[in-house]
Amino acid sequence: MRSNRLLFLLPLLTLLVMAGFFGWSLLSGRDPASIGSVMVGRPAPALAAPALRAGDPALTDSLIRSGKPVLLNFFASWCAPCLSEHPLLTRLAERDGVTVIGIAWKDKPDAARAWLKKLGDPFKYAGFDLEGKIALDWGLSGVPETYLIDAQGVVRLHFRGPLTERDVSDRILPLLKAGS
Amino acid sequence: MRALLALLLVLVALPALAPAAQAVEPSEMLADPALEARARDIGRGLRCVVCQNQSIDDSAAEVAHDMRRAVRERLVAGDSNDRVFAYMVARYGDYVLLQPPFKGTTLALWLGAPILLLVALAAILLGVRKRVVRPPPPLSAEERERLAELLKR
Amino acid sequence: MLEFLLALLTTATVGVLLIPLLRSSAHSTERIDHDLAIYRDQLSEIEHERAAGTLPDAEASAARIEIERRILVAADHAEKKIASEPSSAVQRFLPPALSLLIPLFALGLYLQVGRPGLPASPFQARIAPVEQDQQPTVAQVLAAVRARLAEKPDDPEALSALGEALTVEADGTVTLPAVDAFRKALALQPGDARALYYLGLHEAQSGDSKAALERWRELEARSPPNAPYLGMLRAEIARVGGAPAPSKEAIEAMAKATPEQRQAAIRGMVEGLDAKLRENPAGRPEDRAAWLRLANARKVLGENDKAAEAFAKADALSPLDTKTLADWAEAHVRQTAPGAAPSLEAVAVLERLEKAEPRNALALFYLGLAADAAGNKGEAVRRWKTLLALLPADAPIRGMLEQKIKDAGG
Numbered sequence A: 001m002r003s004n005r006l007l008f009l010l011p012l013l014t015l016l017v018m019a020g021f022f023g024w025s026l027l028s029g030r031d032p033a034s035i036g037s038v039m040v041g042r043p044a045p046a047l048a049a050p051a052l053r054a055g056d057p058a059l060t061d062s063l064i065r066s067g068k069p070v071l072l073n074f075f076a077s078w079c080a081p082c083l084s085e086h087p088l089l090t091r092l093a094e095r096d097g098v099t100v101i102g103i104a105w106k107d108k109p110d111a112a113r114a115w116l117k118k119l120g121d122p123f124k125y126a127g128f129d130l131e132g133k134i135a136l137d138w139g140l141s142g143v144p145e146t147y148l149i150d151a152q153g154v155v156r157l158h159f160r161g162p163l164t165e166r167d168v169s170d171r172i173l174p175l176l177k178a179g180s
Numbered sequence B: 001m002r003a004l005l006a007l008l009l010v011l012v013a014l015p016a017l018a019p020a021a022q023a024v025e026p027s028e029m030l031a032d033p034a035l036e037a038r039a040r041d042i043g044r045g046l047r048c049v050v051c052q053n054q055s056i057d058d059s060a061a062e063v064a065h066d067m068r069r070a071v072r073e074r075l076v077a078g079d080s081n082d083r084v085f086a087y088m089v090a091r092y093g094d095y096v097l098l099q100p101p102f103k104g105t106t107l108a109l110w111l112g113a114p115i116l117l118l119v120a121l122a123a124i125l126l127g128v129r130k131r132v133v134r135p136p137p138p139l140s141a142e143e144r145e146r147l148a149e150l151l152k153r
Numbered sequence C: 001m002l003e004f005l006l007a008l009l010t011t012a013t014v015g016v017l018l019i020p021l022l023r024s025s026a027h028s029t030e031r032i033d034h035d036l037a038i039y040r041d042q043l044s045e046i047e048h049e050r051a052a053g054t055l056p057d058a059e060a061s062a063a064r065i066e067i068e069r070r071i072l073v074a075a076d077h078a079e080k081k082i083a084s085e086p087s088s089a090v091q092r093f094l095p096p097a098l099s100l101l102i103p104l105f106a107l108g109l110y111l112q113v114g115r116p117g118l119p120a121s122p123f124q125a126r127i128a129p130v131e132q133d134q135q136p137t138v139a140q141v142l143a144a145v146r147a148r149l150a151e152k153p154d155d156p157e158a159l160s161a162l163g164e165a166l167t168v169e170a171d172g173t174v175t176l177p178a179v180d181a182f183r184k185a186l187a188l189q190p191g192d193a194r195a196l197y198y199l200g201l202h203e204a205q206s207g208d209s210k211a212a213l214e215r216w217r218e219l220e221a222r223s224p225p226n227a228p229y230l231g232m233l234r235a236e237i238a239r240v241g242g243a244p245a246p247s248k249e250a251i252e253a254m255a256k257a258t259p260e261q262r263q264a265a266i267r268g269m270v271e272g273l274d275a276k277l278r279e280n281p282a283g284r285p286e287d288r289a290a291w292l293r294l295a296n297a298r299k300v301l302g303e304n305d306k307a308a309e310a311f312a313k314a315d316a317l318s319p320l321d322t323k324t325l326a327d328w329a330e331a332h333v334r335q336t337a338p339g340a341a342p343s344l345e346a347v348a349v350l351e352r353l354e355k356a357e358p359r360n361a362l363a364l365f366y367l368g369l370a371a372d373a374a375g376n377k378g379e380a381v382r383r384w385k386t387l388l389a390l391l392p393a394d395a396p397i398r399g400m401l402e403q404k405i406k407d408a409g410g
Helices: A002-027 A061-065 A080-094 A109-119 A133-137 A165-179 B002-017 B033-045 B062-076 B081-092 B104-133 B141-152 C002-052 C057-084 C086-113 C123-131 C138-151 C156-169 C176-188 C193-205 C209-222 C230-241 C248-256 C259-279 C285-301 C304-317 C322-333 C344-356 C361-373 C377-390 C398-407
Strands: A070-075 A099-105 A125-129 A145-149 A155-160
Touching: A061 A070, A070 A080, A080 A099, A080 A165, A080 C193, A099 A109, A099 A133, A109 A125, A109 C176, A125 A133, A133 B062, A145 A165, A155 A165, B033 B062, B033 B081, B062 B081, B141 C002, B141 C057, C002 C057, C002 C086, C138 C156, C156 C176, C156 C193, C176 C193, C193 C209, C193 C230, C209 C230, C209 C285, C259 C285, C259 C304, C285 C304, C285 C322, C304 C322, C322 C344, C322 C361, C344 C361, C361 C377, C361 C398, C377 C398
Parallel strands: A070 A099, A099 A125
Antiparallel strands: A070 A145, A145 A155
């Protein structure tokens, strides 16, 4: 009889465990939609892309293995969140002297160029990936996404979605400072 | 009545049985039907990375389109199915597999449900055995007297 | 009407909860009879099946015993219930308690989260302004501004408007060309509020919230109190400044503190600001806004002498406007005893205030007092008579003022 009664408590216990898990999920700020990245800590994939701006040389792998850390940003002129992170990229390029490489993803080069003309162009090198083939090698899920590649050519950070002030001040800049 | 119920069941089950809406566009398909069939097999096992719980064959997202094309390119280049899966995992991690691999971190996921089922079955069996084995003891004289009184009411 | 509906809803809720409570008491005695009928049926069914041969004897007697035991248990339960009536106390107190507690709880919750004063917002009214939007499009504004700049490239107003239009075109992102336009506008017209606001926004967007907040606070401090953009500016300051806001614990601690503790905490902050400002090298124009904040805080705390000093510091960096002059003068005259003549420093501030606003009541009254004390009765009477004419007919100080005019021989 006693054990039977304990058995009745089992569903309640299960419910409590589940409620606890849900509560923790809600409160810990865990993002269940986050898919993580397998790129971080690995040597960066090969880079090869046609140049976005007329007269520029095409992007080659040597750009991300030059012995200097670089920031690689995938963007598109049709992407609204790209607008919000654009001033941050500009600031990183201008004030902090970061080498920022931009790749227009699934965007007509004309549209991407017009967009950069309108907003200002923070990219030291810019290419485009109309078909999304380069992006696939980088494990891209959409735009904007940003990779920090260190001096050794290893991906150190991978941001999915627009950068924020915190990303810049708490993660990107400290890593750059430590690396230089 | 029974016929109606059967009809209802069929209607409810229909969406699950019907093939899910395909997002694969004709222009993406391979000319070789055998290769295309393999591509579909693989596509159904790969998760679209921006839509949580859809295979790349079911998703109309840009990334899913690119992934379908990459799958076909790998197949044409002569890759085995496993190598195509490995190609995707190298880029997007295990997340990209709709059927998670069997390894240390996924033990609970794979074994949790069967173990729970076994435990429940064992509990039920034990309960039934107990009930069958023990015949109820007869009523005492006192109890019988009280019962007679109650039933008279 | 709303109150009536709320009362109706509450009554219905309480009613639904009470019905089973009131009903169950009536049924507790009938219950056992009902159960007995069912068990009797079951017993006769067993008998029936045994007679028909579908149930073996052993199983039939086992089932019979089981049902008989159930009857005994049910009878036990019923007897216990009638004997002790454990539910009677519950039944007596629960209904009134429920009908009292639920409305009270609901009322408390409503007072906490309800907003009865919120105006109605019908869908029709909300879509109407969108339909009637006659404002020119961004493209039109851009074209107009560019045309103006083609004629007059150094028009700061047009440059500022260009920057704004470019920003609107980029969905609120201050683009680099916009920043250029604002910088040019500011060089031509220092203090241009629009350029300052958007440059601050640019700083906030490019990850320098600190610089943005500094710029905005400076702009806020020197904006006229009726500036149309002040609301937006303050909202932006709150939004951007929200990130390094005081921690939750600090806010909770503040809410729990006694008035004295709170006063002490505020005083601590004020003293901290004061010390920080004094450490800075004198004459930094960017400190002016902070000095004004300090002055206002001191005034609220009743430390009028220190408030006046802080106002003087801010004034030294750049002359104060009329509204702030009045605050400064008030800090001074609050230090004088009732009826006594204002100090020399007070008079200096009051005279500046009078010059900026000849009909300022504070200046008229206290400068009258000062003139009176200095023996200049005519000047005193003139000021007080001007003030008297400004006062409403039922102003309580009229009598006192008329007496003073009479005493001064006016």
